[in-house]
Amino acid sequence: IRILHDSLCKQLIQLGIQTHTASVLTCLHYHGASTSRDLQTQCNLRQPDVSIAINELREMNLIIHSAINQTNRGRPAHMYRLRYKLEQSLQPFMRIAQVRAQDILCGIDTINQIVGSISDEQTIESTVA
DSSP, rough: OOOHHHHHHHHHTTTOOOOOHHHHHHHHHHOOOOEHHHHHHHTTHHHHHHHHHHHEEEEEEEEOOOOEOOSSSSSOEEEEEEEEEEHHHHHHHHHHHHHHHHHHHHHHHHHHHHHHHHHHHHHHHHHHO
């Protein structure tokens, strides 16, 4: 199963998802609810990268966080978990990738039209000359 999660993470990165976000998302699915420190260890990421990924996933409403009761001082710790099943959690990223793919295809069509127009103009100029 871990190999499948690693493969999924690589594919998500190829779709354009930030590396640390893809890693945290797949780690939360694989390991379940985790603290920031857990994610640092499980994902092999630095704390700032975990925070950036968590913030991105929170903005997309993909994770739930809850405070953990602590007896020591310092910043309060939180437990993070995916709000939805993996397939549903991936949907926003898939939609973004589909829009980007459509934009690329439209760009290719535009390039072909421009090249066709340039070729047509060159043909007209060469027959007039």
